[in-house]
Amino acid sequence: MEEKVEIIATDEKQEFIINMGPQHPSTHGVLRLVVSLQGEMVKSLQPHIGYIHRGIEKMCESITYPQIIHLTDRMDYLSAHQNNEAVCLLVEKALEVDISDRIKYIRTIMSELSRLQSHQLFWATFGMDLGGQTCYFYGLRDREMILDIFEETTGGRMLVSYNCPGGVMYDLHPDFQKKVKDYIKYFRKKLPEYDAILTGNVIFRERTTGIGTLSLQDAISFGITGPSARASGLSCDIRKHEPYSAYDRVKFNEVLFTEGDTCARYLARVEEMRESLNIIEQLIDNIPEGPYAVKMKPVIKLPEGDYFQRVETARGELGVYVISDGNKNPFRMKFRSPNFVNLGVLNHLAKGFKIADLIAISGSLDLIIPDIDR
Amino acid sequence: MSNISEYFKDVFNGVLSLLKGMRVTAGYFFKPSAIVTQKYPENRKNLVMFERFKGEVVMPHNENNEHKCTGCGICEINCPNGTIEVIPKSIITEDGKKKRAIDKHIYRLGMCTFCALCVKTCPSNALAFSQKFEHAVFDRASLTKQLNKPGSQLMKGVE
Ligand code: SF4
Numbered sequence: 001m002e003e004k005v006e007i008i009a010t011d012e013k014q015e016f017i018i019n020m021g022p023q024h025p026s027t028h029g030v031l032r033l034v035v036s037l038q039g040e041m042v043k044s045l046q047p048h049i050g051y052i053h054r055g056i057e058k059m060c061e062s063i064t065y066p067q068i069i070h071l072t073d074r075m076d077y078l079s080a081h082q083n084n085e086a087v088c089l090l091v092e093k094a095l096e097v098d099i100s101d102r103i104k105y106i107r108t109i110m111s112e113l114s115r116l117q118s119h120q121l122f123w124a125t126f127g128m129d130l131g132g133q134t135c136y137f138y139g140l141r142d143r144e145m146i147l148d149i150f151e152e153t154t155g156g157r158m159l160v161s162y163n164c165p166g167g168v169m170y171d172l173h174p175d176f177q178k179k180v181k182d183y184i185k186y187f188r189k190k191l192p193e194y195d196a197i198l199t200g201n202v203i204f205r206e207r208t209t210g211i212g213t214l215s216l217q218d219a220i221s222f223g224i225t226g227p228s229a230r231a232s233g234l235s236c237d238i239r240k241h242e243p244y245s246a247y248d249r250v251k252f253n254e255v256l257f258t259e260g261d262t263c264a265r266y267l268a269r270v271e272e273m274r275e276s277l278n279i280i281e282q283l284i285d286n287i288p289e290g291p292y293a294v295k296m297k298p299v300i301k302l303p304e305g306d307y308f309q310r311v312e313t314a315r316g317e318l319g320v321y322v323i324s325d326g327n328k329n330p331f332r333m334k335f336r337s338p339n340f341v342n343l344g345v346l347n348h349l350a351k352g353f354k355i356a357d358l359i360a361i362s363g364s365l366d367l368i369i370p371d372i373d374r
Numbered sequence: 375m376s377n378i379s380e381y382f383k384d385v386f387n388g389v390l391s392l393l394k395g396m397r398v399t400a401g402y403f404f405k406p407s408a409i410v411t412q413k414y415p416e417n418r419k420n421l422v423m424f425e426r427f428k429g430e431v432v433m434p435h436n437e438n439n440e441h442k443c444t445g446c447g448i449c450e451i452n453c454p455n456g457t458i459e460v461i462p463k464s465i466i467t468e469d470g471k472k473k474r475a476i477d478k479h480i481y482r483l484g485m486c487t488f489c490a491l492c493v494k495t496c497p498s499n500a501l502a503f504s505q506k507f508e509h510a511v512f513d514r515a516s517l518t519k520q521l522n523k524p525g526s527q528l529m530k531g532v533e
């Protein structure tokens with residue numbers, strides 16, 4: 001087990017500042033970390049963001065609500081479906097539209113499939129960051145099948161743009177139910193493989209246990225959400241606390257760990273994959289009949305006022321805040337993205353650990369850079 | 375003494391955990407039926423994309439070179455990023471009335487984000503997605519396409 005090493009700054013000149021990124025493979029995007037090192041130890045680090053800033057919030061002010069949906073795909077592209085859903089739920093809440101049960105079921109199943117494929121990619125890349133190249137192939141192999149299910153119904157693989165205010169774009173493909181059921185059966189068999197390859201691996205355990213421990217107090221004060229916070233014992237699952245869509249009709253456990261270290265953050269995500277399978281299993285056989293979209297006015301105008309909606313994406317809580325002046329486009333749109341907030345804790349976690357541990361810690365936070373920069 | 379035995383136990387358990395992982399890999403090594411990789415350029419002939427796959431926006435024409443686009447411009451309004459440009463013209467119908475029709479329906483593939491709003495909102499269902507996915511070209515200008523074929527006309531019965 002790694003002990004937290006005390007840094008004794010004997011000579012300030014020994015401080016060594018390096019840039020990690022913006023093209024570092026372990027950041028999975030264009031994140032630049034300016035790391036100040038003492039020998040191999042991280043003294044402090046400063047994230048520099050904005051390399052992939054597209055001004056999505058500002059762009060939203062000049063386009064209509066249905067058009068906003070496809071931009072939210074491009075924030076956290078692995079939770080594209082949940083991002084879409086957040087905007088749609090907000091518009092439906094503001095206009096007090098009642099949507100059918102079928103829509104709620106479809107959205108919930110799709111959200112959970114998204115979460116599943118996101119966590120699979122996390123598993124794959126996290127293993128690769130720590131030197132286990134094999135994980136990457138297995139993770140992507142299983143993820144590919146979910147992407148195929150997406151593609152068949154929505155026409156898109158990652159950027160699905162499947163939701164629209166008042167429902168979803170297309171009805172489920174006739175093969176959808178069968179394919180999802182087959183997939184659940186298939187993936188339940190594959191999950192023990194995940195454990196055999198990575199979870200039980202002694203090198204992996206040694207490199208993650210006790211590294212980058214986040215206490216419950218710090219998780220709260222840094223505003224961490226999602227699996228990263230639940231690994232520290234903070235119960236923050238929006239699906240439980242403020243159920244939307246069909247989450248109030250399913251039974252599932254909120255995955256909680258108390259250790260708060262890198263290993264717990266990893267385990268929380270692997271456990272969430274099992275929970276996602278449970279949720280889909282409860283819904284897939286009872287999708288009610290009904291329309292897949294409610295007819296909305298051709299031009300959607302929100303009444304004057306401000307609205308807020310939050311959903312649980314694969315990485316934490318996404319909040320959408322809209323101020324409307326009664327026009328067809330929002331006066332101001334703000335996204336509270338989980339990754340931006342989670343990035344804030346990186347300096348706190350990595351301080352005093354080796355630079356190789358920094359890779360493990362930032363990997364375990366599962367940061368998606370376009371969501372940070374927006 | 376106990377220290378040494380613990381040390382060897384650790385080493386043994388460590389090696390065991392590594393072997394467990396390797397067993398999975400070795401299992402696949404001797405099971406070619408589990409291979410899912412596709413040989414892409416070789417299997418091009420029998421590679422079929424899903425029916426709903428969003429490859430590019432096209433305007434289906436029937437055998438008489440007729441399409442359903444009336445030139446109303448709704449797709450242009452709904453496109454979030456100015457990918458579509460509808461250039462209308464006015465024609466004189468058989469009964470001598472002036473009518474709006476499509477002259478050029480310009481589609482810039484390089485700007486399209488495949489949000490499907492144009493296809494969904496077109497009142498006469500004139501647009502669709504094709505399954506073509508090999509979009510690489512040498513010249514950017516060839517990504518700007520005219521969707522209505524030259525000499526094409528409005529299908530009969532479409533208002
Ligand atoms: S494609 Fe459809 S929406 Fe666009 S101009 Fe033609 S008829 Fe109108």
Ligand code: SF4
Nearest residue numbers: 453486487489490492
């Ligand atoms: S798919 Fe979307 S971006 Fe592309 S042309 Fe249609 S409306 Fe525009």
